[in-house]
Amino acid sequence: MTSVIGNLQEVRSRIASACASAGRPVQAVTLLAVSKTQGAAAVREAVAAGQQAFGENYVQEALDKIAALADLRAQLQWHLIGPLQSNKTRVVAAAFDWVHSVDRLKIAQRLSEQRPPHLGPLQLCLQVNVSGEASKSGVAPADVPALAQAVATLPHVTLRGLMSIPEPVADPLAQRVPHRALRELLARLQAMGLALDTLSMGMSADLEAAVAEGSTMLRIGTAIFGARG
Numbered sequence: 001m002t003s004v005i006g007n008l009q010e011v012r013s014r015i016a017s018a019c020a021s022a023g024r025p026v027q028a029v030t031l032l033a034v035s036k037t038q039g040a041a042a043v044r045e046a047v048a049a050g051q052q053a054f055g056e057n058y059v060q061e062a063l064d065k066i067a068a069l070a071d072l073r074a075q076l077q078w079h080l081i082g083p084l085q086s087n088k089t090r091v092v093a094a095a096f097d098w099v100h101s102v103d104r105l106k107i108a109q110r111l112s113e114q115r116p117p118h119l120g121p122l123q124l125c126l127q128v129n130v131s132g133e134a135s136k137s138g139v140a141p142a143d144v145p146a147l148a149q150a151v152a153t154l155p156h157v158t159l160r161g162l163m164s165i166p167e168p169v170a171d172p173l174a175q176r177v178p179h180r181a182l183r184e185l186l187a188r189l190q191a192m193g194l195a196l197d198t199l200s201m202g203m204s205a206d207l208e209a210a211v212a213e214g215s216t217m218l219r220i221g222t223a224i225f226g227a228r229g
């Protein structure tokens with residue numbers, strides 16, 4: 001039996017300890033509850049426990065869930081953290097608050113063109129491939145500055161920062177290496193004059209390492225909702 005409320009409390013206390021160890025204020029880190037494969041009832045439980053930001057991977061599943069939770073829409077933030085194909089940008093631009101998985105200019109251009117104006121700008125992160133050969137998704141670090149500059153000029157989206165999904169490793173010090181690389185890349189973009197504030201990095205198994213390296217947004221699934229069936 002998984003208790004979403006109990007798990008959320010435990011995750012929040014892990015985040016608080018990690019922030020204390022890193023000398024960072026706990027408000028500097030936003031918790032995204034990754035609700036992929038979980039039903040609307042589990043999301044409602046998390047909302048009842050004070051959670052407001054949710055991450056989803058699969059567009060159709062997310063649209064169904066967002067519709068089922070329409071009564072809560074005004075108080076929730078929906079983040080797309082999974083791959084986005086160009087034929088889905090229109091529905092995504094209308095339904096989500098954030099997209100973390102932008103990996104090419106064409107996707108960002110379509111999201112900007114298709115964002116309904118009354119919703120205000122869609123918040124974007126570029127997904128960076130920090131693990132090299134080991135991972136196929138995300139932009140190569142060397143290509144990030146040019147892409148970031150181009151995305152930052154688009155009118156109906158706001159580029160907020162970078163996101164990564166490193167290869168899982170068990171060693172806590174090894175976990176910090178790709179997170180550090182993402183932090184240094186963000187600093188480079190900031191030095192170029194881009195006003196960015198978001199490092200979307202850290203999952204259930206490596207949140208402490210991510211907070212130590214400056215994560216501002218943790219994407220936590222299993223530690224909140226239990227193992228995915």
Ligand SMILES: *Cc1c(COP(=O)(O)O)cnc(C)c1O
Nearest residue numbers: 034057081203204219220221222
């Ligand atoms: C599933 C997923 C997560 C959450 O992973 P957990 O290990 O369950 O915390 C975070 N980010 C992305 C992109 C995911 O697909």
